[in-house]
Amino acid sequence: MTNEWAVVTGAGNGIGAVIARNAVKEGYRVAAWDVDAAAVEAVAADLGGACVPSVVDVTDEESVAAAVAALPVAPALLVNNAGIARFGPLLTLAAAEWRAAVEVNLTGTFLVGRAVAARMIEAGGGAIVNMASINGLAAAPNAGAYTASKAGIVMLTEHMAIEWSPSGVRVNCIAPGLINAGMSDAVNADPEVRRLRESRVPQGRLGTADDIADAVLFLASAKASYISGQTIAVDGGISKGALASLPRPKSVDSVGVE
């Protein structure tokens, strides 16, 4: 049990709601931030007094500054989880959709990250976990705006880590794979699409929001005290499977084998 504060953005739904719940179980008091007031209030109501909901838009610097100032103490943990998906081919993608993805996913991570880091640094340290995606590690069909914004989070994590680790703030990133929660619910709702997606995962299943929350809480813990600037794919191995279905003649495949 930590008895410290954690800030979780995008805590009203999906993965963020589960991170908030599991952080409370671990002993954190959670500041749950989201633009979706009803959702974040419902999450907090379920968790009782250990979770305090606030309506915070991660793209709005003033909204972020006010929420950070309202925290009773410097948080020990920030999870920059809020995110949106915007899909479509780059040739026809509306610039507004591109901007929305970059603004929420990348700029939001930057704005909340630096505002919270300033308080952590004053207090002597903390841990930040940014939420990317395997789409930030590999291109995917019609996902150009999302992939670019998520790849930006991977590099922003590295930069935050080199700037803030000397002041005691470790910064890491998680790249979730095919998760059975949140924004992927609509994708997984089609049984045939779901079966095909599961079949491409070396571990043979979709990930859960708990898989992601476990990784977040590990990176926040003392067990990760020498880890900073890293991106960990929590994806059942799918991001390492680019060559998995590449054929090779049997004669060549058996070279070196008795």
Ligand SMILES: NC(=O)c1ccc[n+]([C@@H]2O[C@H](COP(=O)([O-])OP(=O)(O)OC[C@H]3O[C@@H](n4cnc5c(N)ncnc54)[C@H](O)[C@@H]3O)[C@@H](O)[C@H]2O)c1
């Ligand atoms: N579900 C997946 O398969 C998956 C896979 C890889 C990465 N991710 C990432 O995990 C994170 C959580 O995704 P999810 O699946 O739970 O999605 P979700 O849509 O269920 O939840 C995202 C939350 O972010 C909030 N949000 C959106 N814009 C915001 C803003 N401007 N300010 C504050 N809050 C805002 C939404 O209201 C929502 O509650 C995202 O960053 C997403 O990109 C999800």
